[in-house]
Amino acid sequence: MAMDYGDYGRAEARRAHHRVPAVLRAPLEGRTWREFLYLLLSLPMAVLTFSFAVTMTTAGIALLITFVGVPVLAAALVGVRALGAVERARARVLLKLEISEPEPVRPRNGRTGLMSWVGALLKSGVSWRHVLYAVLHLPWAIGAFTVSVVMWSVGWALFLYPAYWWMYPEWWGQPGMQFGGDSEHDAGLFVDNPFEIGVTCVAGLLVVLATPWVIRGLASVDRLLVSGLLGPSRLAERMWELEEDRGVVVDTAAADLRRIERDLHDGAQARLVALAMDLGLAKEKLEEDPEAAARMVDEAHGEVKLALQELRDLARGIHPAILTDRGLGPALSALAARCTVPVQAEVDLPARPAAAIEGIAYFTVSELLQNVSKHSGARSARVDVWHSADRLMLQVWDDGRGGASTTGGSGLAGLAERLGSVDGLLVVDSPEGGPTTVTAELPWRG
Incomplete structure (x- = not known):
């Protein structure tokens, strides 16, 4: 359901070339x-x-x-x-x-x-x-x-x-085209x-x-x-849309589970295994070399801190506690503070939307800010979130190099599919040379 405003610009340019009405x-x-x-x-x-x-x-x-x-x-x-x-x-x-x-x-x-x-x-x-x-x-x-x-x-x-x-006079023997007349007198x-x-x-x-x-x-x-x-009936079209959306949701959930398993296996789990081995060695050296055992315990203490930090980051990636406790405004402010590009975040909402929509909005902004950090080359960015009618609107702007698109299997294409699975919409306006403006719509469902 994504829309590329660059296509509209090119269409307008083609229409402008026509000098003939x-x-x-x-x-x-x-x-x-x-x-x-x-x-x-x-x-x-x-x-x-x-x-x-x-x-x-x-x-x-x-x-x-x-x-x-x-x-x-x-x-x-x-x-x-x-x-x-x-x-x-x-x-x-x-x-x-x-x-x-x-x-x-x-x-x-x-x-x-x-x-x-x-x-x-x-x-x-x-x-x-x-x-x-x-x-x-x-x-x-x-x-x-x-x-x-x-x-x-x-x-x-x-x-x-x-x-x-x-x-007419040359070939057909009459002065010209005839209108009316149906007899010798007329x-x-x-x-x-x-x-x-x-x-x-x-x-x-x-x-x-x-x-x-x-x-x-x-x-x-x-x-x-x-x-x-x-064509298909509206009910059938809606049923097919829901089936496709369900497939997107299932695939996304499965990908998230694989990511969590991979992060646990390669991160905190591996660190905890190494920590257990270090503590085992420290226990063996406790009587023979207490000073060496103390150093190993001190190093293990540092590993415990790192493991706890990785687990906190993983939990934040699943669902941040600040989002549950304080809502979208503080959660996006914390997200903007961790971005490598200076980000100004402004959230103007009369109330909190449904928890599922709130989570989708948070992770949408998170992924867009990751794109800003990794690919845009921007010096500054801005996040705006507001409520319009029965829609939750969010917009991420940056002054980077532009050229972002929802085509070609990009991350934005996957994000557009995930938003579409909940009747959302993603619009990308990113001309070459920038700036880039990505606007997302989500149902409010408060």
Whole structure:
């Protein structure tokens, strides 16, 4: 869920390069031609989908009085889902519509077998939404096809009329393009003088300029139909998000446990083992050489202090006591004081958020300040935390070299995933040369 403001800057720069107004560019833009092609292909696809869906579905329902109706109806739903996959692919290519695949057919209670799968297929809301799409799309496709083709052909025909006007008297034996007239006594209007030709050209130009926007409006309705009826339901999307978030949380917890085990094994545990050996040697020398034993005990006392400090640091890495006892403000102030770069921390919160959110906010700032210390080359940094509506906002700024990104498997990418697992958001603004501003949002959940 991270967002890179550098991409927005580059997009704005590209738009600034366009000296021609959008209304004049639209008829020749690739988007217009792609969407026009989509509307053209929609009619044959809609006829095919409608014919298959209505024929097979009605046949299956009519035959339900016999056993044959069930497989026919199942085949109808399988077919419309396959055609729906084609429609989603067409929308991705021509409409640039990013749409997820709908949830697959899954028998409930872990059952297996053909009949269980058929039963799940018949009960699937996704399958019946595909049938509804097939029914609704045909009338819409007919109207969109007619409007887009008529406007496109009439607009260009009128606009380009000065280029082919000479063909009428030369080849077709009439003064010019004819408007109206249906009998020998009513010949209608022939566009054959410079003024009329110019007016026709201007009218055609107006239609040409309006057609792309009409096409885009028609295509937007198709986007709604495809995303609303052929995509996954909101409940399914939310379920998948929660499953992904749960996976991120499980992976993060497992990584934290491995880190704690490694720190204990390589740090305090190894030091305590060495300490036990030193005390054993000191005990053996106690009667033979009391002074040497005293020196060894003194050295062991120093090792005990170091081991205790390592255990305190490890406990602080799991969950700092100051955060539990005094809250986010004092905890972040202590965190800023330990940073190798001078950090100014300001926390403005009306109350304490939920303990889990408070812990995530603390470790987010901790990781960001570690990045500032190790990678930024900054001379100063600032941490701001505040409450906005139902969100906990935190921002870490530094005057370092910049270039930070959430792409390429960086630490910021992992941090963005962890925040996303609790419906959070990470935004990185870090141009080359700095400064870097990282903004995080978390749900308040007080």
